[in-house]
Amino acid sequence: MLEIPQQRPSVLRQRTGVLFVMALFGHLILISAPVQSKSGVPVLESVTFGAFSRVQRATTAVFDGVRNVWGNYVGLRGARAENESLRKQVADLEVRLQEQRALAAQSVRLKELLELRTSVSFPTVAAEVIAGNPIPGMLTVTIDRGTADGVQANMAVIAPKGIVGRIVGRPAARAAKVQLIIDHDAAAGALCERSRSGGLVVGADADPPLRMEFVPNVADIVAGDEIVTSGVDGVYPKGLAIGRVEKSERGGGLYRAVTVRPAVDFSSLEQVLVVLVPAHGATPGPPPPAFSGGNGTPK
Numbered sequence: 001m002l003e004i005p006q007q008r009p010s011v012l013r014q015r016t017g018v019l020f021v022m023a024l025f026g027h028l029i030l031i032s033a034p035v036q037s038k039s040g041v042p043v044l045e046s047v048t049f050g051a052f053s054r055v056q057r058a059t060t061a062v063f064d065g066v067r068n069v070w071g072n073y074v075g076l077r078g079a080r081a082e083n084e085s086l087r088k089q090v091a092d093l094e095v096r097l098q099e100q101r102a103l104a105a106q107s108v109r110l111k112e113l114l115e116l117r118t119s120v121s122f123p124t125v126a127a128e129v130i131a132g133n134p135i136p137g138m139l140t141v142t143i144d145r146g147t148a149d150g151v152q153a154n155m156a157v158i159a160p161k162g163i164v165g166r167i168v169g170r171p172a173a174r175a176a177k178v179q180l181i182i183d184h185d186a187a188a189g190a191l192c193e194r195s196r197s198g199g200l201v202v203g204a205d206a207d208p209p210l211r212m213e214f215v216p217n218v219a220d221i222v223a224g225d226e227i228v229t230s231g232v233d234g235v236y237p238k239g240l241a242i243g244r245v246e247k248s249e250r251g252g253g254l255y256r257a258v259t260v261r262p263a264v265d266f267s268s269l270e271q272v273l274v275v276l277v278p279a280h281g282a283t284p285g286p287p288p289p290a291f292s293g294g295n296g297t298p299k
Contacts, residue, residue: 019127023086049136112160112273124274125149127157127271130175139183139203139266145274146171154235154279157272160265161228162241163188164272180266181242182209190233190242195220198230201242201260208246210260217256221248227260232278 116126127143142215145151151171156166157178159212166240183203190201190212197213197219215221225245231238249258 052202091204107121109271113273116160117273121236124158124273125151125276126177127272127274133177134171138185139180140165140168141178141180143178143272143274144174146174146176147276148173150276151176151274152278155277156236156240156275156279158236158240158275159264159269161265162243163236164264164269165265166235167274178272180208180267181264182262182266187233188236188242189230191230192219192221192245193226193228195225197221198232199258199266201227202260206259208243208259208261210243210262212245212258212260213255215256216254217250219256221245221258223248223257237275237277250271 003293018074079198117126125145127145127149129141130144132143133140133142134228143150143157151167153167154172157166163181165178165183165186168178168179169177171177181201181203184205185203187200187202189198197215199215199219201210201212203209204211204297212221212227225248227242229236229238229240229242241263243262245258246261247258247259249255
């Protein structure tokens with residue numbers, strides 16, 4: 001025969017207690033259902049509404065917090081992308097601005113070169129500096145004009161501010177080398193525009209990079225005087241600007257110690273003019289026309 005397991009008395013008492021509590025709670029609900037509060041709302045409805053409203057308030061707060069966090073995250077992502085786009089636009093605008101500044105500066109230089117070319121009566125050809133000199137100790141540049149353009153050795157090279165140097169060596173068909181006047185082996189006949197005292201301007205490994213030699217101690221040359229070409233060297237036409245006297249002191253011998261600041265800024269040299277007049281010593285011919293200081297008009 002099968003034996004039916006008997007439940008323990010304690011378990012039965014627990015279940016009976018639970019059932020009793022549940023029955024009592026249900027009975028209270030049934031009794032309080034028709035009972036109304038002072039405001040006319042049933043007590044059961046008021047109690048359940050308050051309980052559920054708290055649950056709804058908590059749930060709404062949680063959803064609002066999640067929605068705000070997500071909205072802020074999406075907004076930050078959008079702001080970050082917008083900032084990156086703005087940075088790129090600013091960088092593009094800065095590049096374009098630099099390009100426009102470079103074009104404007106080039107236009108100014110070309111205008112000055114054109115004005116110089118139209119103001120002088122001797123023939124010239126415009127050239128662009130295409131390279132510097134890799135050999136230390138010799139200050140030269142290479143231009144994009146050569147024998148095909150009528151360029152010959154020892155021809156003068158000038159810029160709107162003053163003389164640059166002369167053609168050295170044998171030019172190629174489309175290129176030539178220019179020895180700068182500030183090279184220590186370069187020289188040009190010179191005179192003071194104010195007092196007409198003469199001398200020889202040579203390159204110097206110093207600052208300023210030019211000095212005026214063979215100027216007698218009795219000569220009237222002071223700081224600030226304009227120095228121009230004299231034309232006696234047979235290379236540079238007369239009256240072109242060389243520079244300005246920076247220091248003029250009485251020397252220990254017969255000659256003054258005169259230093260000259262060049263009129264041309266050789267660190268930013270880009271466009272020049274080659275004077276298509278052969279030097280006197282290189283090719284026989286009439287002397288170059290004389291010019292008064294600085295403005296390019298015939299003297």
